[in-house]
Each structure stands twice: as structure tokens, then as C-alpha cells.
Amino acid sequence: xxxxxxxxxxxxxxxxxxxxxxxxxxxxxxxxxxxxxxxxxxxxxxxxxxxxxxxxxxxxxxxxxxxxxxxxxxxxxxxxxxxxxxxxxxxxxxxxxxxxxxxxxxxxxxxxxxxxxxxxxxxxxxxxxxxxxxxxxxxxxxxxxxxxxxxxxxxxxxxxxxxxxxxxxxxxxxxxxxxxxxxxxxxxxxxxxxxxxxxxxxxxxxxxxxxxxxxxxxxxxxxxxxxxxxxxxxxxxxxxxxxxxxxxxxxxxxxxxxxxxxxxxxx
Amino acid sequence: xxxxxxxxxxxxxxxxxxxxxxxxxxxxxxxxxxxxxxxxxxxxxxxxxxxxxxxxxxxxxxxxxxxxxxxxxxxxxxxxxxxxxxxxxxxxxxxxxxxxxxxxxxxxxxxxxxxxxxxxxxxxxxxxxxxxxxxxxxxxxxxxxxxxxxxxxxxxxxxxxxxxxxxxxxxxxxxxxxxxxxxxxxxxxxxxxxxxxxxxxxxxxxxxxxxxxxxxxxxxxxxxxxxxxxxxxxxxxxxxxxxxxxxxxxxxxxxxxxxx
Numbered sequence: 001x002x003x004x005x006x007x008x009x010x011x012x013x014x015x016x017x018x019x020x021x022x023x024x025x026x027x028x029x030x031x032x033x034x035x036x037x038x039x040x041x042x043x044x045x046x047x048x049x050x051x052x053x054x055x056x057x058x059x060x061x062x063x064x065x066x067x068x069x070x071x072x073x074x075x076x077x078x079x080x081x082x083x084x085x086x087x088x089x090x091x092x093x094x095x096x097x098x099x100x101x102x103x104x105x106x107x108x109x110x111x112x113x114x115x116x117x118x119x120x121x122x123x124x125x126x127x128x129x130x131x132x133x134x135x136x137x138x139x140x141x142x143x144x145x146x147x148x149x150x151x152x153x154x155x156x157x158x159x160x161x162x163x164x165x166x167x168x169x170x171x172x173x174x175x176x177x178x179x180x181x182x183x184x185x186x187x188x189x190x191x192x193x194x195x196x197x198x199x200x201x202x203x204x205x206x207x208x209x210x211x212x213x214x215x216x217x218x219x220x221x222x223x224x225x226x227x228x229x230x231x232x233x234x235x236x237x238x239x240x241x242x243x244x245x246x247x248x249x250x251x252x253x254x255x256x257x258x259x260x261x262x263x264x265x266x267x
Numbered sequence: 268x269x270x271x272x273x274x275x276x277x278x279x280x281x282x283x284x285x286x287x288x289x290x291x292x293x294x295x296x297x298x299x300x301x302x303x304x305x306x307x308x309x310x311x312x313x314x315x316x317x318x319x320x321x322x323x324x325x326x327x328x329x330x331x332x333x334x335x336x337x338x339x340x341x342x343x344x345x346x347x348x349x350x351x352x353x354x355x356x357x358x359x360x361x362x363x364x365x366x367x368x369x370x371x372x373x374x375x376x377x378x379x380x381x382x383x384x385x386x387x388x389x390x391x392x393x394x395x396x397x398x399x400x401x402x403x404x405x406x407x408x409x410x411x412x413x414x415x416x417x418x419x420x421x422x423x424x425x426x427x428x429x430x431x432x433x434x435x436x437x438x439x440x441x442x443x444x445x446x447x448x449x450x451x452x453x454x455x456x457x458x459x460x461x462x463x464x465x466x467x468x469x470x471x472x473x474x475x476x477x478x479x480x481x482x483x484x485x486x487x488x489x490x491x492x493x494x495x496x497x498x499x500x501x502x503x504x505x506x507x508x509x510x511x512x513x514x515x516x517x518x519x520x521x522x523x524x525x526x527x
Contacts, residue, residue, distance in 0.1 A: 052400050074295070075404070082402040092397035106401045154401075 002066065005030040005162055005194035006051055011060035013046060020046050022218040023060070028162075033188050033195040035205045035226075038215035039240060044198040045089070047215075048164050051196070052086055053077050065161070082110050085155035085163040085193075089170060091147040093139040093154070099126070100135040103154045110158060125153040129183060145176030149183070156187055162194045163187070169201040177204055184208060202241055206230065214240060289485040296410035296484070309408070313416035317378040317480075321424055324377050325370055329428040332369060333435025336360060340436075341444050353446050354455035357436040362459065362468045363524070366429040368516050371475035374421055375508040379483035382413055383504040386487025387497035395488075410484050417483070421476025422469050429468070467523045474515060479508040 006028035013021040020043040028034045038044050049055045051062060053069045061068045069080060093102050103122045107113060113121070126132045129149040139147055148168065155163060165184065169177045185208045188195050199205045206212070206226045214222040214229060214237050222229050222237040230241060239247035255261065336357050344350045386409060389395050395405045433455075440446045459465065483504045490500035 049396075054396060054399055075299075078399070078402045078404055080402075081400055084400060086397070086400040088393045088397055090393050092393035094394055094397075095392070109401070109403055151397075 003029055004063075005065060006196070007061075007063040008051075009061045009063070011047075011050065011062065012058045013043070013050060013055065014058055020218050021050070021057075024218075024220060026213060026220070028194060028196055029211065030194050031188075031192050032210040033184070033197065033208055035197045035199060035209035035212045036215060037199060037202065037205060037212060037240070039200060042215045043218045044200075044215060045166055048086070048166050048196065048198050051162075051164065052081065052084060082106075082158060083161045085158070085160035087148065087152050087155050087163070087165045087168055089167045091139075091144075091151035093142075093147055093151055095139050097139075098135070099131060099137050099139070099142070099150045102139070102150060103157055105154065106158050121157065122153075125157050126150075128156075128187075129153045130179070145172055145179070148172070148176075148180065152180075152183060152187075156191065156193075159191060160193060162196070165195065165197045165199075167199055167201075168197060169199060169204045177201070181208055216240065285489070288489060289481065292406065292410065292485050292488060293414075293481055295404075296406040296414060299407065302407055309412040310415055313412045314420060317374075317382065317413070317416050318420035318424065320381075321374055321377045321420070322427065324373050325424050325428050326431050328369065328373055329431035330435035330438075332365060333357065333361070333432030333437075334439045336365070336432070337436035337438075337440040337444070341440055341446065350440075350444075350446050351450035352454055353436070353440045354451035354453075355458040357440070358433060358455045358459050359464060361429045361432050362464045364516070364520070366432065367425045367468050367471040367475055368512060370425040370428040370472065371421065371479055371512045372509055374417075374424060374476075375479045375483070375505055375512065378417065378420070379479050379504045379508050380501045382417070382480070382483040383487040383490070383501045384497060386410075386413075386484060387490035387492075387500050390488065390490060391492040391494075391497065406488075410488065413484050414480050417480025418473065418476045421479065422472040425468065425472035425475075463523075467519075470523075471516065471519050474519060475512050478511045478515060482508045482511065 004027045006026075008024055008026040011021055011024040011026075012019070024047070026036075026047075036044055036047060046055065050057055051064070051069075053062070053072065057070055060070075062070050064080070064084075067080070069077065072080060093099075094105065097105065100122055103125055104118050107118050107121060111118075123132055123135070126135055129152050131146060131150055131153065134142065134146065134150070139150070142150060168180055168184065172180060181204050184195060184197065187193070188208075197205055197209060209226055212223065212226050212229045213220055216236055221240075222232050222234050224232075229237065232238065232241075236248040238244075245251050337353060340353050340356045341350055344352055344356065386395075389409065395409065398405045398408065437448075437451065441448045441451055486500040486504045486507075490496045
């Protein structure tokens with residue numbers, strides 16, 4: 001059996017004429033934290049949507065524990081997704097349910113557990129994210145950091161084999177970002193699950209990941225252990241990691257010549 | 268000229284694709300086994316949301332339209348000394364046409380727009396995507412109970428509309444303008460047929476319920492996940508479902524009451 005939980009082979013995805021992901025080969029090792037870094041708009045979130053099979057690739061295969069999920073039928077996918085958890089950028093809590101009911105939602109639908117056991121399991125997960133006392137609050141009453149933690153409790157309630165984090169550190173103050181970083185690490189160690197973090201927050205992500213991929217314009221421009229990637233000689237990787245405004249990834253959106261655009265030549 | 272033709276072709280393709288997506292949504296939402304895990308709670312909550320919350324606007328509009336109908340009918344009928352036929356005129360107008368059509372238009376404005384906005388916002392805030400990732404089909408959990416609730420609520424709302432409109436007409440015609448109560452009710456009783464008038468009205472309301480809820484739910488799912496996208500989708504729901512109701516009304520009337 002392969003040591004990889006997810007394997008992407010020749011994955012290509014486009015929207016209209018625009019190629020978002022171009023022939024990607026990515027391995028996500030089982031039980032490890034794999035980070036996928038890259039600038040905004042480089043196709044990171046699209047990649048997660050493809051692994052969750054919410055989008056279908058134009059070409060290539062997506063193997064999850066040996067099953068090519070891009071060939072599964074709709075209802076088969078819903079069964080398979082019980083083995084995956086995803087933390088959305090916005091948290092995506094159901095606004096008509098309390099925090100407790102949000103976390104209990106997957107249990108109520110996918111298990112026949114008695115109410116007392118559901119209650120215990122929900123409280124254990126809420127305790128793990130520090131929100132046991134907030135169980136009766138509605139999502140509208142939570143701060144951004146709290147709703148992301150509640151969503152994390154919901155994502156791990158079924159003890160999934162794979163957890164995907166979509167930009168977990170965006171919009172978080174340093175305290176919450178630190179809390180979330182430690183939670184992701186603790187969950188990975190305690191549950192032994194495979195984690196994929198999609199992010200452009202370099203410092204937080206590097207500190208907890210075991211392996212990293214750097215994406216730019218739909219292609220992999222660097223990969224390896226965090227130390228190796230951080231010391232990469234590749235100009236594009238260095239530009240992204242050091243936050244340089246101009247370089248191989250251009251500052252300017254493609255445009256006609258500046259002088260002729262301002263009609264200076266005629267003067 | 269060529270670009271005009273191109274635009275026309277593109278619009279035609281977009282419209283056809285839209286119908287296709289709407290058809291697939293309906294089939295996927297309705298087809299398949301009933302999922303008992305969801306329980307009757309979801310359907311009851313939606314019935315409350317689209318049915319009970321629409322009652323106030325349906326009742327108030329019904330009373331007012333009944334009153335206007337009686338007043339207008341009386342001024343015409345009294346010229347021929349036929350004001351005793353007011354009950355017949357009001358009841359047939361309401362049961363055959365105005366009841367189902369006006370109730371459906373109000374339903375599209377009140378419940379249809381709310382359904383679209385709710386589902387569109389669920390899409391924008393990634394709640395539908397989260398549901399998919401939890402292993403729950405949003406078409407079965409979100410679309411199906413809403414479609415069913417709309418289809419059940421619409422014929423009932425149309426009959427409520429008819430009842431209060433007739434009471435409104437009685438208020439104006441009998442209590443105010445002095446039409447004889449006995450002839451008002453007996454004329455109505457004699458002229459209204461259960462099969463042709465009442466049931467055809469119910470069938471119309473049922474058909475409008477299917478179309479309005481289908482459009483509302485589809486537009487919600489199909490909305491661009493942006494504030495502008497939701498506002499456009501909500502507007503489209505009201506416009507498309509109103510036009511669909513009026514066009515279908517003509518079609519159904521031609522089939523049900525058409526000249527042989």
C-alpha cells in the first residue's frame with residue numbers, strides 16, 4: 001500500500017480559456033502535515049476543491065487512498081467525503097444552528113449514536129478547541145477566530161483520515177493564529193490524520209508542516225522539507241518567500257506599453 | 268451584424284444551458300430515496316417559512332381584492348338590475364383566475380425571493396460547500412424540503428386567498444351596498460361547480476407552486492456568490508416566476524376552459 005493518502009497525477013483544471021492548474025503531480029504523505037503555499041489566485045483553493053471533488057478536473061487523476069475520486073458518482077462521493085474533513089476560510093458554520101448543533105450535525109446524519117454519546121463527543125471536541133462554554137451560542141455571536149475554531153471542531157467530529165485547511169490563518173490576530181497553529185499540530189499528532197494546509201501565511205505554516213509545495217500560476221515551482229524550500233535558490237520561490245513586490249512573478253498585470261498607453265509618443 | 272448574431276447565439280445557448288441546469292437540479296433534488304435521517308422537521312420548518320409567513324400578505328391582499336371586485340362588479344351589474352349575480356361573478360373570477368394567479372404572484376414576491384436570497388447566501392458563505400464536504404447532498408437537504416413546502420403551501424394559500432376575498436366581497440356587496448345576502452350566496456352556490464371551478468383553480472395553484480418554487484430554488488443555487496449576484500438572482504426569481512405564472516395561466520385556462 002502506498003505511503004501517500006492523496007496522489008494527484010497530471011491534474012489540469014481550467015475555467016473558460018484560463019488554465020488554473022497545469023499538469024500537477026502532488027503526493028500527500030499519510031499522517032503528515034503537507035503545506036501548499038503560493039500567492040493569492042494561484043489555484044490553491046481550487047486544488048482543495050478538486051481533492052474534495054467539489055470540482056472535476058479536465059485531465060488527470062486524484063487518488064484518495066487508492067480510489068480515483070474524479071470517477072466516482074455523485075452519491076458515492078457523499079459517502080467518501082465522510083472520511084474527509086475541511087476547514088473553510090470563512091468557517092462556513094450553519095447560521096441557523098447553534099455551535100453545539102453545528103458540531104453534532106455530521107454525527108446526527110452519519111451515525112446512530114444515542115443522544116448522550118453525541119453530547120459527550122461534541123463536548124470533547126469543543127473542549128479541544130476551547131469552546132465548550134460557547135456551545136449554546138449562535139454563529140452570529142462568535143468572533144472570526146471562534147467561528148473558525150467551532151468549524152474545526154465540526155471538521156474533526158467524525159475523526160476523518162484527511163483534514164484540509166483552506167487559508168486557516170487569514171484574518172486572524174497573532175493570538176488566534178498561534179492557537180490555531182498549535183491546534184492543527186495537536187490534532188495531527190493525536191489523531192494521526194493526514195493534513196493539507198493551503199496558505200500564503202509563510203511563518204505559521206512553515207513552523208508546523210512536514211513537507212511543502214510552492215505553487216505559482218498553476219504549476220509547482222518548489223517542493224521539499226520546509227528547510228530545503230526556505231533555502232531554495234529558485235528566484236520565483238525566493239520572491240514569494242521573501243515577499244518581494246517584483247520579480248519573476250510580475251507586479252504589473254499584462255498591459256500594453258506604458259508610454260504608448262499614455263500617448264506620449266505623439267507629443 | 269455578425270457580432271449581433273454572435274450575441275444572439277450566445278444568449279440562446281446561455282438560456283438553453285440555464286434550462287438544462289434547472290432541469291438537472293430538479294431531477295437530482297426530487298429523484299432518489301427519501302432520506303429519513305432528516306426527519307419531518309425540515310419540511311415542517313420550510314412549510315412554516317414559506318406558508319405561514321406568507322399568510323399575512325395573502326389575507327390582507329385577498330380582502331382588499333375581494334372588496335374592489337365587489338365594488339367594480341356592483342357598479343356594472345346594477346345598471347342592468349343584475350346585482351344579485353354579484354356572488355356568481357365574484358366567486359367565478361376568484362376561483363378560476365384571480366385567486367391562483369394573484370396568490371402565486373404574491374407568493375413569488377414574498378416566499379420565492381426569500382428562498383433565493385437564503386440559498387444564495389448559504390452558497391456565498393460556503394455553507395453549501397461545507398454540507399457537501401460533510402457528506403450531505405445539499406440538493407436533498409436544502410432544495411428538496413423547500414420545493415416540497417412550496418408545492419404544498421401554494422394551493423392552500425390560493426384557497427385561503429379565495430375565502431377571504433369572498434368575505435371581503437360580502438363585506439362590500441352585502442353589508443355596505445345592500446345586495447341581498449340570500450341571492451348573493453344562492454347564486455354563488457348554483458353557479459360554482461366543484462370540478463370545473465374549484466378543482467381547476469387548485470390545479471392551477473399547484474402548477475404555479477411547482478414553477479415558482481423551482482425557479483426560486485434554482486436561482487438560489489445558480490447565483491453568483493457575491494452580493495451583486497444574490498441581488499440579481501432575487502430579482503430574476505420575482506421577474507421570471509411572475510412571467511411564468513402569467514404565461515402558464517393563459518395556457519392552463521385555454522386547456523381547461525378553452526372554446527371547443
